[in-house]
Amino acid sequence: MADVDHSEVPQSNGIDGFEEDERNKLRPADIDADVREMERRKRVEAIMNSRLFREELERIIETQLKEGIGTTNLMQQISDMMGVSKNAGSVFKSSNCVIPINDIRGVEAMGYAKGEKILRCKLAAVFRLIDLYGWAQGVNSQITARLNQDEEHFLVNPFGVLFHEVTASSLIKVDMQGTIVEQGTTNFGVNLSGFSLHGAIHAARPDIKCIIHVHTPSVVAVSALKCGLLPLSQESVVIGEVSSHQYIGGLNEPEEKEKVARNLGPINKVLLLTNQGAVCCGETIEEAFFNVRNTVLACETQLKLINIGVDNMSLLPDEARKKLYDAARKPPQSTPRLDQPSILEEKVERKWRIGGVEFEALMRMLDNAGFRTGYIYRHPLVKGELPRPKNDVELPPAVSSLGYLLEEEELYKQGLWKRLDGRKGFDRSRWLNSPNVYQKVEILETGTPDPKKITKVEYIKFEDKE
Incomplete structure (x- = not known):
């Protein structure tokens, strides 16, 4: 539009720009999304205030009414005029149709304890990933995360809310018995029957921070097999030893809770519930999602081979299983960064989390799609400018x-x-x-x-x- 007034870009002497770039690297991705949204709104406001745009819009409406055509294609024509394009090849829709994961803004964040907002955003992002992968089964599945080791508080999804509706502020804070400590931003309660299983595992295993209950068709089918999950693929090995339990519903009796803890064991992270899927645990949220993803893939692989019979399957030997399991728990080997060539190995070991690299990549995918995860990246993806050719003036x-x-x-x-x-x-x-x-x-x-x-x-x- 010729009538649109674009404000002049302030010039910088180079020092201010460098400081601005450093601040941009440190700020979370949701702030970048807010800045982009503000710039988009300024552009739309400038277009709407344009005289030529109003005249063109009135002309289109008059033409549509004279020709007797409805306003079905009116929005598409307006979008074309404003330069808004649709990405038809993307799995995700436009960011305007996405409920943001991090909906905690400004003063609201001060009401949460230290680290609670980050944990809420990370757990809410797991709900979105499971929904996008197609592993969500209505409103009955539950995911819990230990919030406070001393007070034994946990975050859980509201019963009745679909996974794609879960946000950071909607998660409910409960104690070990399932009593609500903080309601969250919804009017829904907690599924106590499902939480009893999570509470029993959390009580028996203080090292476990996150529990994900998944019961996709492939996982339920493998949980119904007497042979259980077989070591047929890499995915079936990296999750470690898999336990099994005859689950009959809510765990209200102390004997049943002790039985669940005994069947899970002191170190196992995956528990197959007979005919009802699996419970995948982790010392971090990243590790819990890592176990879920590999459990689902391992079950799908086993179902593809089940027709040939167990006797005709080639199982991985114990030595290979141990190597794959140990390799999955070591930091990935990669070339050193040019800006940090001398990173000590112990620092890498300390920062390494099982499934952390893949989880960060998935968070970038969600942020690029407009989900606004609020995730703080350990290794942010910096899209730098192309190297400039050297100028004689700079020499x-x-x-x-x-x-x-x-x-x-x-x-x-x-x-x-x-x-x-x-x-x-x-x-x-x-x-x-x-x-x-x-x-x-x-x-x-x-x-x-x-x-x-x-x-x-x-x-x-x-x-x-x-």
């Missing part, structure tokens, strides 16, 4: 001028360039061998009743120096 004058002289001399020797004036090269290189001296001196101001000392650069000629 020291002596180097640039000397290179020019050498190049000119070589061209003159080869006869490719005829020297027109013998003073030309002398004028450019005269300052290289100049005996003059430049120095800084402090002098008093002139023309003021209260003179102050100022620094002035003056040059002393060779004759004066002598």
